[in-house]
Amino acid sequence: MEENFNLSSRKVIFYYRLPEDYRKPTHLSLFEKGMKMAIVEDGLFPRLSGDDAALFQQRAKSRQEGSNAQELRKIKDGLKEALEFFKDTNKVRLSNK
């Protein structure tokens, strides 16, 4: 069963179905006992195929190779900035728009 909700124009789809991934024997017994699984899946993440899959794989690979110490330090610095940022509202100005 599929139910669509339109949250403004951002579509979120609720799937009440047995996803392929869970048809594997290790998971099947759960469903045989009548358990249902509701998965909220972002409707804009379709299963990729063809060129899109290749492009995605290429980007993920290059990104993975780039997730070195330097990349992690950048992420860490960002996290530190976030924690400090919210400490003081005086850092945020009311714009004059």
Next chain:
Amino acid sequence: MSQFILSRLDWDDEVDFDCNDLEIDDYFQRGRKSSQQNLASVSYCLKTPHQTAVALFSLANGYFQGFDEYSRGPSVTIIALGVHNQYQNQGIGRNIIRFIQAFFVLNNKTGCRYMTVSASNKVETIRFYEDYCHFIRTGDRGMATVPMYHDLMDTKNALELDPELMRNYEIAAKQIMHTGSTPFEIAVA
């Protein structure tokens, strides 16, 4: 010194908010309520001590489908994020996302490996997620919105580089879990 307050919204909370984006404003004024009533999303509000709404964001559970069996898993999806038009271009949005990333690493109650978003297909929006929040985009050709994801393992590994930073985030995360809100003064030792 005055701190921001982050709190979870009830579905019927009224918030005076305008981020100059019709779609996002409409979602926060109307869509958010039905979404929250249907248990489809949860919304949070970042406020000043004077109760002025500075930013709103909504989150939902999701499932990220990658290109092979090693890149797929449960995710947190940013349904919408908006910063009030009088507080834009000051780093609020990016710091909110970073905070959420750390929160989902440290308060992982049900398992969450990825953060996803369907970003508007605008150069500045894509750059915002890529450059400041370490998202990767996928399938961007001719789409109104661009699916993007962030691997929370990167956030976890980054936090592990700095034990003190991790400890401070853990304190903030626990505060949110216990009270539903946090003054950020607690988050910083």
